[in-house]
Amino acid sequence: MTKKIKIVEVGPRDGLQNEKSFVATEDKLEFIRLLSETGLSTIEVTSFVRPDKIPQMKDAANLYPQVLKFTQEKGIATPCLVPNLKGLEVAKELGVTEISMFTATSSTFNQKNINATIEEAHARQIEVAKAALNEGMKVRGYLSTVFGCPYEKDIEDKDILDGIQRLLDLGCYEISLGDTIGVANPDQVKRITKLIAKNFDLKQMAMHFHDTEGMALANIYASLEEGIEVFDSSAAGLGGCPYAKGASGNVATDDVVNLLHKLGYETGVDMDKLHDASSFIISKIGHTAPSKFFQAYKGRK
Amino acid sequence: MTKKIKIVEVGPRDGLQNEKSFVATEDKLEFIRLLSETGLSTIEVTSFVRPDKIPQMKDAANLYPQVLKFTQEKGIATPCLVPNLKGLEVAKELGVTEISMFTATSSTFNQKNINATIEEAHARQIEVAKAALNEGMKVRGYLSTVFGCPYEKDIEDKDILDGIQRLLDLGCYEISLGDTIGVANPDQVKRITKLIAKNFDLKQMAMHFHDTEGMALANIYASLEEGIEVFDSSAAGLGGCPYAKGASGNVATDDVVNLLHKLGYETGVDMDKLHDASSFIISKIGHTAPSKFFQAYKGRK
Numbered sequence: 001m002t003k004k005i006k007i008v009e010v011g012p013r014d015g016l017q018n019e020k021s022f023v024a025t026e027d028k029l030e031f032i033r034l035l036s037e038t039g040l041s042t043i044e045v046t047s048f049v050r051p052d053k054i055p056q057m058k059d060a061a062n063l064y065p066q067v068l069k070f071t072q073e074k075g076i077a078t079p080c081l082v083p084n085l086k087g088l089e090v091a092k093e094l095g096v097t098e099i100s101m102f103t104a105t106s107s108t109f110n111q112k113n114i115n116a117t118i119e120e121a122h123a124r125q126i127e128v129a130k131a132a133l134n135e136g137m138k139v140r141g142y143l144s145t146v147f148g149c150p151y152e153k154d155i156e157d158k159d160i161l162d163g164i165q166r167l168l169d170l171g172c173y174e175i176s177l178g179d180t181i182g183v184a185n186p187d188q189v190k191r192i193t194k195l196i197a198k199n200f201d202l203k204q205m206a207m208h209f210h211d212t213e214g215m216a217l218a219n220i221y222a223s224l225e226e227g228i229e230v231f232d233s234s235a236a237g238l239g240g241c242p243y244a245k246g247a248s249g250n251v252a253t254d255d256v257v258n259l260l261h262k263l264g265y266e267t268g269v270d271m272d273k274l275h276d277a278s279s280f281i282i283s284k285i286g287h288t289a290p291s292k293f294f295q296a297y298k299g300r301k
Numbered sequence: 302m303t304k305k306i307k308i309v310e311v312g313p314r315d316g317l318q319n320e321k322s323f324v325a326t327e328d329k330l331e332f333i334r335l336l337s338e339t340g341l342s343t344i345e346v347t348s349f350v351r352p353d354k355i356p357q358m359k360d361a362a363n364l365y366p367q368v369l370k371f372t373q374e375k376g377i378a379t380p381c382l383v384p385n386l387k388g389l390e391v392a393k394e395l396g397v398t399e400i401s402m403f404t405a406t407s408s409t410f411n412q413k414n415i416n417a418t419i420e421e422a423h424a425r426q427i428e429v430a431k432a433a434l435n436e437g438m439k440v441r442g443y444l445s446t447v448f449g450c451p452y453e454k455d456i457e458d459k460d461i462l463d464g465i466q467r468l469l470d471l472g473c474y475e476i477s478l479g480d481t482i483g484v485a486n487p488d489q490v491k492r493i494t495k496l497i498a499k500n501f502d503l504k505q506m507a508m509h510f511h512d513t514e515g516m517a518l519a520n521i522y523a524s525l526e527e528g529i530e531v532f533d534s535s536a537a538g539l540g541g542c543p544y545a546k547g548a549s550g551n552v553a554t555d556d557v558v559n560l561l562h563k564l565g566y567e568t569g570v571d572m573d574k575l576h577d578a579s580s581f582i583i584s585k586i587g588h589t590a591p592s593k594f595f596q597a598y599k600g601r602k
Contacts (some may be wrong), residue, residue, distance in 0.1 A: 178551050182597070185563035186522050211515075214556045215563075215591030218519040220485050246595050246598030255515045262486035262516075292582030292591075296426070299545030 002266045006042065006230045008176070009035055009253055011281065014080060015238030017056050018249050019285050025059040027284045029066055031066055034277035036070050039268040042099060043071065047081030048090045051131055061108035064094045068216040079140055088128050092135055097131050101125055105164055108151040113144070122166055129170035141175045142208065143166030146192065147184035150243045155168060155232045155293040160192065161199055174204055176232055178217065179219065181243045182212025186222035193226035208232035211290065212241050216251035217259050224263070236278035237290030252291030271297070276296070303567045304380050307343065307531045309477070309507060310336055310554055314345040314382060316539030319358050319550050326360040328585045330367055335578035336536060337371050340569040344372065345401065346406065348382030349391045363397045380441055384415070389429050391437055395486030400433050405445040406466055407461040409452040423467055430471035442468030442476045443509065447493065448485035451544045461493065462500055475505055477533055480520065482544045483513025487523035492541055494527035507531035511551045512591065513542050517552035518560050525564070528546030532557055535581035553581055
């Protein structure tokens with residue numbers, strides 16, 4: 001039996017958030033419509049955050065209901081990032097059924113990223129998660145800086161395990177372990193995944209790699225060897241890295257799907273249709289796709 | 302004890318050969334001089350081929366003697382590709398002490414690439430290799446299309462083993478197994494490396510990956526797990542892919558060295574100096590570096 005791997009497409013949110021120029025709502029919508037045709041089962045759509053903080057997401061309340069028109073009938077999950085009760089209120093009114101929440105292993109990162117200690121943020125998140133679960137929403141957790149931090153030298157194993165526990169305590173059904181700055185290596189991935197497997201259920205864990213150093217597919221390969229079955233990725237490799245100018249950000253869905261199919265895994269994703277979605281958004285953002293497979297696929301056509 | 306990995310830098314030959322615009326001899330020379338400062342022990346310098354076939358290498362006879370001025374005292378090996386007796390004659394006169402020779406697993410590829418069957422080419426190569434060995438030269442072999450071919454559907458195990466045997470029969474001290482079109486995947490790499498280890502001495506084998514689908518580092522990681530200790534790569538990811546317009550070619554030395562150092566291997570290569578060499582050649586070829594690590598390293602500076 002072919003093993004199934006779930007891909008969580010984060011291009012419209014995590015990817016676009018790192019693109020400098022604002023992408024028109026109608027282009028985001030067409031991008032997500034094309035993604036909804038590919039066979040992807042989960043597409044992170046947007047985030048309900050302060051528009052002055054993240055202008056790229058300022059159209060969230062306008063975008064989300066329109067997305068439902070073509071995702072709902074296909075049963076595609078459409079999580080949105082929600083940082084606080086105010087964001088949750090908007091999400092609730094728009095019919096959002098799944099939210100994502102963030103924490104980090106590194107307190108310096110947390111402080112610089114959201115201007116709160118991990119503990120302060122957690123206290124608020126308990127309220128948000130409780131309210132979301134009360135509404136029947138699913139909650140997915142992101143744990144940032146699992147494999148390295150731009151501010152702290154080493155991430156302690158304890159901080160990783162504590163971070164996962166905090167997200168599980170919130171009621172998260174799945175936790176996405178983030179290589180936020182793209183510095184993980186495959187031996188490290190194996191070691192940390194083994195550590196996590198000893199303490200938690202690996203079936204609840206996803207990997208979220210950035211391809212900053214071109215090592216994301218090697219890290220995914222190492223994760224697969226350890227039993228991970230869910231990966232986050234961004235169509236065409238959309239997005240960049242705020243910590244290294246000009247560097248790649250999220251690993252490209254195109255690259256991940258190609259790797260998985262070559263290794264004999266099932267993803268449910270149609271490569272031609274994925275290429276259409278990636279081509280469309282690349283034509284709108286005004287730079288070449290960071291995805292090497294995207295370029296090769298295009299060049300071979 | 303830290304395990305040592307040898308890197309064969311192929312940027313000046315394999316990399317530049319796939320660059321469309323001619324790079325001035327003085328720029329090639331400065332590139333190789335900078336490479337010679339990095340700690341690399343082997344730099345493939347050029348090829349003695351017909352200038353009408355490969356114009357980028359038309360300055361081989363002028364370039365090579367100048368390269369020796371800064372490689373010889375450091376004991377850096379400077380192999381050159383030699384396809385025939387005419388090329389060997391020139392190489393001999395210029396004091397070349399190591400040559401590389403090519404064959405392929407796929408007869409269609411061989412036919413289209415050099416307009417001869419594998420057997421016809423081999424008959425000629427026996428003469429070239431014999432003459433080179435008689436001169437006291439070392440001979441390195443390249444086996445193309447080990448993991449896939451642009452013209453034939455599948456590569457038979459037998460064709461891989463026969464290809465290696467042909468190169469060993471020529472007297473090659475090392476054989477570089479090429480993923481010529483960049484389609485290998487890590488499971489395939491493991492399977493083929495195991496097959497080769499059963500039939501030959503793995504210490505004589507090198508891997509030559511192309512990063513066309515972004516999978517080269519995953520393939521190198523898989524090779525390391527199987528015991529491979531020599532890798533070919535190209536500074537900055539110089540070069541492209543003649544079979545996919547706009548796609549990446551040789552895996553970048555920058556990416557490989559970064560992976561190896563992170564995994565705790567010794568390469569002898571100084572990353573800062575390698576970045577200088579890569580930056581220099583990128584400034585001369587007029588497009589961005591395919592190496593993701595190069596971009597990240599630059600962006601973090």
